[in-house]
Amino acid sequence: MIQSLRRPLCLATPALFIGLILTAGGCTEVMTNTRVDREHAIKMYNDGNYADAAGALREGVRHNPADLQTHYYLALSLDRLGAFDEAIQQYRTTLKLMENSLEGRDSPEMRKRVLEQLADCVTKAHDSDPSTAMLHDGTTAEDQYLRAKIESKLGDADAALEAYRRSLLLDNQQQEVRRDYGLYLAQLGQTDQARTELKRAYSMNPNDVKTAAGLRKVGIVPGPSLRDESDMAHPLVPLGPIPELQIPANGQDATADNQHATASPKD
Secondary structure (H helix, E strand, O other), X not given: OHHHHHHHHHHHHHHHHHHHHHXXXXXXHHHHHHHHXXXXXXXHHHOOOHHHHHHHHHHHHHHOOOOHXXXXXXXXXXHHHOOHHHHHHHHHHHHHHHHOOHHHHOOHHHHHHHHHHHHHHHHHOOOOOHHHHOOOOOOOHHHXXXXXXHHHHHOOHHHXXXXXXXXXXXXXXXXXXXXXXXXXXXXXXXXXXXXXXXXXXXXXXXXXXXXXXXXXXXXXXXXXOOXXXXXXXXXXXXXXXXOOOOOOOOXXXXXXXXXXXXXXXXX
């Protein structure tokens, strides 16, 4: 009885194994085709054929909805075409996919770029509502940072400053948020507070070029001591015009000195 049960199982195993191989091969073919189609669409985008690129990328999203690069270039294409509401959704989808993929988590620079492009896109949309860009209903530090960017681009300084403060309250270890907050304060002429935030940002990352440049704009010299420019030693320069140097003619002073030396003292 046991042997009769084993025999069909043994016969089925090779067929099952072959089926798995064919399935895996089919998946690989789909992935390869998706990559080729995406690269072709990206080339169309780079050539300025935004409408054709958008059409090809929509098809790519339909076949592989988890491919973040396809969503990203679809967002860029729609943005170029002026379809801002659709582009916003594609930027948001790109950011969400980045949170759940190894490729996305290993690409912090790309995430910064997408956030900046999303903020720009919102300001171009018809209603320009920052809430349309939020990934987590405004409950995260990144959401508030994104809101701050959008509000600053829209010219609402109070709303932007409040969003920066909320972002740092949710996570006070964000060097770039603190830096951008300081730069924005400097832009608004709030120099004292800008100095405070930029100093903090500099202490978190002394190698950040933007922070160092921002410090110089508000009169702080980057370095270990972070001293004000007014506290630095300055070369001694006399007040008023510098007097002209009197250069005597050859022999005149020498003749005068000789006459003075040979003259008899008066009684």
